[in-house]
Every structure is written in structure tokens, then in C-alpha cells.
Amino acid sequence: MQSLWTRSYFVSTAKNVANENMLKIKKQGVKRMSQTLTVKVKLIPTKEQSRLLEESSREYIKVMNMLVSEMVEAKKSTKKSTKDIEANIPSAVKNQAIKDAKSLFATKVKKSNYKIIPILKKPVCVWNNQNYSFDSTHISIPFKVNGKSTRLKVRALLINKKNRNLDLLKHKLGTLRITKKSNKWMAQISVTLPTNERAGTKVLGVDLGLKVPAVAITDDDKVRFFGTCLNWINGN
Structure with a gap:
């Protein structure tokens, strides 16, 4: 059975731990974080635009596969x-293909010790954020x-329920990645959003010298008793 002194000691220790952690949290404050999402938009190209998308996609993956090889x-x-690249795509798209090929070589080929040699087959073309623009319809x-x-x-179906796409694109x-x-x-636009990671406001102080904690206390002075200590408090 726990004595009154033991209970008081555990409560006092837990409070000290809680107070120290709360001071650390106040000093740390809010951390600035970010997360990257992909906004998917259906395209409705004309016949001529569809032909250009097909041709650009073939040229893009041809350049990528050639460079990786x-x-x-x-x-x-x-x-x-x-x-140095002969391809029927704008220079900006060529530059993006070179960048992506280098990344593919570094992250897939070299890291696998040349056991993985990726070959692109599905139509795709990529533009960097300096080489595309949009409004609510195109x-x-x-x-x-x-x-x-x-x-x-x-033409692009950018407007959806509650204008979520347009809000994200702000x-x-x-x-911009276009695939078929x-x-x-389909257009896939990468978007980076700022987020805040706040430190928790509830701190739990626990005596770590025991296999099973006898008592714990939060920063708002709520106390939790465990095991025989709990039985003692309940008068059992």
C-alpha cells in the first residue's frame, strides 16, 4: 500500500517534469512546415492540340530514355x-527532360548499383513553373x-466543388505534368502549401524510475493514479 508521502513525492516529481517540458515548448514555439500536393485537372484539347500533346510526350520520353541510357x-x-538535344519540343521542355533524366539516374540507377535501368513507356511531358500559366478555364x-x-x-476543367482546385493553385x-x-x-500540377506544426499543449509528467508508473500529472494539474496506488486512493 502506497504511503501519503510516496503519493506526494510522485505528484511533486510529475509536476516538475511537466513544468520543465512546458518551458521547453514555449521556447520552441511554432515550427514552419510545408506539404506538397498534386492538383489533378482534366484537359479537353482540340484535335490539333491532342496531336501536339502526343508528339511532345513521345519526344519527351525519347529524350529521357536516351539520356539515361x-x-x-x-x-x-x-x-x-x-x-545538344535534337527533339521537336521547346528548349524549356528539353531542359526539364535533362533535369528529370539526371534525377532518375541518381535516384534509381546509381542507388541500385546499376541493377535498375528504368525505361519510360507511357506518354508524359513536363513543364516547369516558369513555362505555364492558367486561368479558370484554360x-x-x-x-x-x-x-x-x-x-x-x-481547355481545362479547373473549377470543381467549392473551387478547391483554384484555391490550392494560389x-x-x-x-506541370501532362499524361494520357x-x-x-490529365494535367497534374504540383503545389506546395505552408503548414504550422504546433507543439502539444498537454504535457504528461511521469516518474520514469519505475517499471509501472504510480502517478502521472498533466500541465493542467489533472492527476492519474495507477495500480495499488489507485486502489489506495479509492479506499480499497
Whole structure:
């Protein structure tokens, strides 16, 4: 059976632990965090725009696969620039393909000790956040048309319930990735949102010198008794 002195000691110790932790939390305050989401938007391109998307996607994965293959053979990252790449896509898209190929080589090929050699097959094309824009009905992106980089507006279903997509797209934008699935074109826009990670306001003080804690107390002075100590408090 626990004595009154033992109970008082545990309560006092738990309070001290709680107070120390609360001081630490107040000093730490709020941590700035962020999370990245993908906003998916259905595209409704014209026949000509659909043809350009098909062509751009084929060119993009062709450049990616070619660069990865060259890096695997050389066993080092490529030093090629957009001037060294022959492809019917704008320079900005070539640059993104080079960047993505380097990343694929570093994260997949080298890390697997050259046991994994990825080959892209599904149509995809990527634009960085400096090379696309949008309004409530269209996404504007550059294509290579008659040998020149030309911006075209592709119809996009950006408005959804409660305008959630447009609200998300007000935050920091990342790459625009366009893919084709089930004969439908989809835009995937990367968005980074700021979030706050707050330290917990409830602190639990526990005497760690015991296998089973006899008493615990939170920062708002709520006490919890365990085992025989609980029985003693209840008068059992």
C-alpha cells in the first residue's frame, strides 16, 4: 500500500517534469512546415492540340530514355545542354527532360548499383513553373509549332466543388505534368502549401524510475493514479 508521502513525492516529481517540458515548448514555439500536393485537372484539347500533346510526350520520353541510357553507359551524369538535344519540343521542355533524366539516374540507377535501368513507356511531358500559366478555364503551355515555340491555351476543367482546385493553385506552384490515361488527357500540377506544426499543449509528467508508473500529472494539474496506488486512493 502506497504511503501519503510516496503519493506526494510522485505528484511533486510529475509536476516538475511537466513544468520543465512546458518551458521547453514555449521556447520552441511554432515550427514552419510545408506539404506538397498534386492538383489533378482534366484537359479537353482540340484535335490539333491532342496531336501536339502526343508528339511532345513521345519526344519527351525519347529524350529521357536516351539520356539515361547514355549515363548508364558512361557511369556518370550527363553534361549535355538543350543545344545538344535534337527533339521537336521547346528548349524549356528539353531542359526539364535533362533535369528529370539526371534525377532518375541518381535516384534509381546509381542507388541500385546499376541493377535498375528504368525505361519510360507511357506518354508524359513536363513543364516547369516558369513555362505555364492558367486561368479558370484554360492552361497555357508552349509547344513546338512549325519549328517555333508557340503558346497554346488548352481547355481545362479547373473549377470543381467549392473551387478547391483554384484555391490550392494560389499557393507555390511546381511542375506541370501532362499524361494520357484511358484516352483522356490529365494535367497534374504540383503545389506546395505552408503548414504550422504546433507543439502539444498537454504535457504528461511521469516518474520514469519505475517499471509501472504510480502517478502521472498533466500541465493542467489533472492527476492519474495507477495500480495499488489507485486502489489506495479509492479506499480499497
